Amino acid sequence: MSVLALDWDIEAAGGRGALRLLDQTLLPARTGYRVVTTVDALVEAIVELAVRGAPALGVAGAFGVVLALDEAEREGWDAARLDAEVDRLRSARPTAVNLAWGVDQVRPLIPQGREAVLAAAHALAAADEAANRELSARAADWLLERTQRPRLRVLTHCNAGALATSAWGTALGVVRELHARGRLELVYVDETRPLLQGARLTAWELRAEGIPHTVQVDGAAASTVLRGLVDCAVVGADRVAANGDVANKIGTLAVGLACREAGVPLLVAAPWSTVDLDVADGDGIEIEQRPDHEVTTVGGVRVAPEGSPAFNPAFDVTPARLVTALATERGVLEPAAGRTPGTAEHEGMSFTS
């Protein structure tokens, strides 16, 4: 199964093409799509998490610039309006660096015309898949060497799968790689409240491919780790600071603390596009605050009393000292060990254990 979170649909919208999004708010109950042709519709899809996941947001941002160019032509926008709309797309969600990065990769090509921007967006999507496959192989090698286990029991949090990327996935890319090698025993899938990306999306991906897994409540993660039920935790990332601090879905920090206490490796799987060298450490990463109703209701049913407010940070920051390994397509770094890469590929990163 090769699910695509998003793809450019050249037949849509009168032949000019459109961005077709697998609407992740509908999964796993049903499969539906949003075919978006405007910046408004794409921003709405991003904010509602119809399309989500750092690398997928990068690809959506790049194709979103093409949508903005087409809309500008249809609506007669001047350069200032086009610029403002691209900025609005770029800032639709603040924590994942990839959205802004994807826009910034293609924006300089606007003077060369829409076909140049479209070609660059396609190239960015292809490069993301290649990076995911490379980092997954490197991560699997590292985990098998580190654990010396014949088959691995893995805990993962949220969804960092094909649905969160252009294809293959990051954390789930590592799981797919281990499974393909016959070296995966079981995946413990944190449900990942409040939007349940684990229970809804990660389980959907793993079930579709017959990858053994079991869904658990987020509150079980620490005891699962400390009871020795897993050999490692593998998660994605939304932004990695220059010192190795990692912003990821809320609850990742708790997994990192449990792993450190249990002496179990926490591996963060992320393409280099998620590394933000302009941010020195985690304190510089903006954490998205999301609406109360995501916490106080479940499936539209109120579970907290009317009038009870909610605290709903969408991400947390796991300090580098808890990150055993950071697997990118350029190599596997070891922030917790203070192993500064000291190689050209990782120029700008610096870890102190």
Ligand SMILES: CSC[C@H]1O[C@H](OP(=O)(O)O)[C@H](O)[C@@H]1O
């Ligand atoms: C490889 S996706 C990285 C990251 O994105 C997810 O956040 P969201 O579902 O809010 O877009 C989650 O933090 C994943 O780990």
